[in-house]
Amino acid sequence: SYELTQPLSVSVSPGQTARITCSGDALPKKYAYWYQQKSGQAPILVIFEDSKRPSGIPERFSGSSSGTMATLTISGAQVEDEADYYCYSTDITDDHKGVFGGGTKLTVL
Amino acid sequence: QVQLVESGGGVVQPGRSLRLSCAASGFTFSNFAMLWVRQAPGKGLEWVTFIWYDGSDKYYSDSVKGRFSISRDNSMNTLYLQMNNLRVEDTAVYYCAKTLGYCSTTSCPIGVDYWGRGTLVTVSS
Numbered sequence: 001s002y003e004l005t006q007p008l009s010v011s012v013s014p015g016q017t018a019r020i021t022c023s024g025d026a027l028p029k030k031y032a033y034w035y036q037q038k039s040g041q042a043p044i045l046v047i048f049e050d051s052k053r054p055s056g057i058p059e060r061f062s063g064s065s066s067g068t069m070a071t072l073t074i075s076g077a078q079v080e081d082e083a084d085y086y087c088y089s090t091d092i093t094d095d096h097k098g099v100f101g102g103g104t105k106l107t108v109l
Numbered sequence: 110q111v112q113l114v115e116s117g118g119g120v121v122q123p124g125r126s127l128r129l130s131c132a133a134s135g136f137t138f139s140n141f142a143m144l145w146v147r148q149a150p151g152k153g154l155e156w157v158t159f160i161w162y163d164g165s166d167k168y169y170s171d172s173v174k175g176r177f178s179i180s181r182d183n184s185m186n187t188l189y190l191q192m193n194n195l196r197v198e199d200t201a202v203y204y205c206a207k208t209l210g211y212c213s214t215t216s217c218p219i220g221v222d223y224w225g226r227g228t229l230v231t232v233s234s
Contacts, residue, residue, distance in 0.1 A: 001171070031220065033220045033221070035154070035221075037154075042204060042224040042225065042226050042227055043154065043204075043224050044224070045209075045221065045222050045223075048209060048220050048222070049220065054222065084153075086153065086154050088154075088156075088220070088221070090219055094168065095216055095219075096159055096166070096168045096216070096217065096219065097156065097159070097168050097170070097219075098144070098156040098159070098219045099156060100146075100153060100154040100155065100156060101153075102153050103153040103154070
């Protein structure tokens, strides 16, 4: 089955840049989406269609995609950005099935 | 504003059934494909099932195909998930989610922009 691969954890100090990667064979042709999930809460969308930022999401969140890798960048990470981050894209076998990456725990301290 | 409110979760024995509902408001429900995503305790997100805006097409993950059924009532702005023959490994928080774009005549986008707060389903004897 198709998989999206993320690092288990990323750790940065406040004010540093955090980069979370997501690799998948279909990413050259399919959009990546990024979700932030804080403990005990529902996920929220932070990046859609590789690099677009929804209204209300701070400018420090950005996304990019090149080849088989999508990247979520948090420039000047804040303590409140500490959360689990999930990438999401289309299953390589079916355009109407989705797949999530395993999630990355971002620690900011 | 967009609101998605799930209900129907609870504790159920293996092999039994449960029906989840998701009441939608704040957008034109009948214009958007919808989906269910689940999260087992301490685990990551898992895509479960997807339904077109008009209910004409449905898709399922291999882990639930043949046991779960997604449906919608556009007159009631409500999404459903019928779960049959439940297994211990179906224990999870189930989230209702709205897709962020309109469908064309041949396909629907799968990206999600809004999530409900989830409802917990526990399958245990």
